Amino acid sequence: MTDRLLHHRTEGSPSAPPLLLGPSLGTSYALWDAVAPELSASHRVIRWDLPGHGGSAADLIAPGATVADLAALVLALADALGVERFAYAGVSLGGAVGLQLAVDHPERLSSLAVICSSAHFNGARPWEERAALVRREGLGAVAATAEDRWFTAGFTVPRLVRDHREADPAAYAACCDALAAFDLRDRLPSIGVPTLLIAGREDPATPPAHLREIADAVPGSALAEIPGASHLAPAQCPEAVLAALRTQLSGAPGRGMEVRRAVLGDPHVDRAQARQTPFTARFQDFISRYAWGEIWTDPTLSRRERSLITLTALVAHGHLDELALHVRAARRNGLTPEEIGAVLLQTAVYCGVPAANAAFTVAQRVLAEEDSAGG
Known part of the structure; x- marks a missing residue:
């Protein structure tokens, strides 16, 4: 029955490589509105809603839920759509779901992008307290501070703020339970799928150090930091996120960026990455993906x-x-x-x-x- 599946939206050719996009707590798949249409030019993009968020039924999740429970719902959706293996990208809680899939079901993932997320979320207590508050008083107080947690000053996305206010309190609290219990730090070294970490430099919820911790532990992973981005980077800096994801999905973190570093040296590439802005992000993507990921990797010439x-x-x-x-x-x-x-x-x-x-x-x-x- 479709009402027992996560609510979702599919874009792109049915024959294109599948890409699943996961949202953050309090948002819907609208978080990907500025990114998904561009990605659908090369992928079958499937973006989904958390239980009790957007169009997903609230009773798909219960008190005491875990991130593994959410990962099982994502796999059920993929199975129902006939998707055996897929690329995955997720923000915050959606990113945690991706990490869970990578450690428990690596055979299902072709690549993983974890955006503004963490392998742990600052311990159980803050999330237990938030869950208790929401169960007691509803989402009003939490939703009122969402913009401060999600965006830099002066920026907002009204649709996402509205999604937060309209989420089901019980389902939202159960998602908080999942975050409270989540800690995969000891399992990160076992992740073998190509992994990209994307951090927002202005993110107060999951600062770059959280993504750096994952990058240091996951073998062969890559880390990109987006200047000016807070917690919901795909909404605030879509071009930079899009550039990073295109590079990841084309295989260039394993090809282009690796060759670029091997030829030009880490110090030069690190300086270029540090100077990257939303304005230059597409050019940096072009250099890594095309010049280094295709031309310099062509075996015709040494x-x-x-x-x-x-x-x-x-x-x-x-x-x-x-x-x-x-x-x-x-x-x-x-x-x-x-x-x-x-x-x-x-x-x-x-x-x-x-x-x-x-x-x-x-x-x-x-x-x-x-x-x-x-x-």
């Missing part, structure tokens, strides 16, 4: 050969700052100083002596710095 080509192109166009970066990259890719010099000498013939002269100056400085650091 990385040594790609460094030779890149050095030549940068000299030809006079991009000296980028040239310095790629001289270092060429050394990581196995080129000797003599080989780099030979490339620059070749450019003197085909790109011009002045261009090669400037390039030799840059390369000599970088190689001297490399020698000094190595010494």
Whole structure:
């Protein structure tokens, strides 16, 4: 019976790879309104409501519920829709559901994105107290402070605030019970699915340290921090979240970002990530997904050969700052100083002596710095 399933919305081609999107406590699947339509261009997007939220029946959850109970409801929905294996992304409580799926049912996940969430939620007591308050007085007092917990000052999404006020108090309290009992810290190292953590730098509910804790424990995971984002990052900074998810879903955290770091070095990539803003997020996504995730990973040419080509192109166009970066990259890719010099000498013939002269100056400085650091 459909009324025993979580209320959901499906977008995109039925034949596309499935992607399930989980909401945070107090919201509905409207949390994904600014992101889901874009993702549906490449995926069969299925976003769902928590029990007692949006269109989901309140009696799908009971007092004393656990996050594992919610994960079972998500699997029941996937089974009913004929979805065997899927990518998953979730915010806050929805992210906790994703972690639970990853430790209990890894065979069902192709990838996992945990957004503004935690492997624990600051202990049981605050959630026990919130559950008791809601059972006693309803959602009025809690909903009145939602905007302060969810968004930075001056920003709001009225639809989500309304969803909070209209949630079923008993179901909301049972979700608080689930958060109170949730702590997967000791099981994080067992997660083997490709995992992305997304933190909002202004998030007071699950600060970046909570996501960093997961990233440090989950082997091979990646962490992205979004400047200016609070707890509901998909609603407040959809472009940045979208860029990160596109990278994850294309496989680039395991491909593009890994290659980018291997060639350019962690310090450079970390600086680029730290400078990322919502305005530049799509460009950073393009670089990681296309340049590094597709071009540099193409096996037709080796990385040594790609460094030779890149050095030549940068000299030809006079991009000296980028040239310095790629001289270092060429050394990581196995080129000797003599080989780099030979490339620059070749450019003197085909790109011009002045261009090669400037390039030799840059390369000599970088190689001297490399020698000094190595010494």
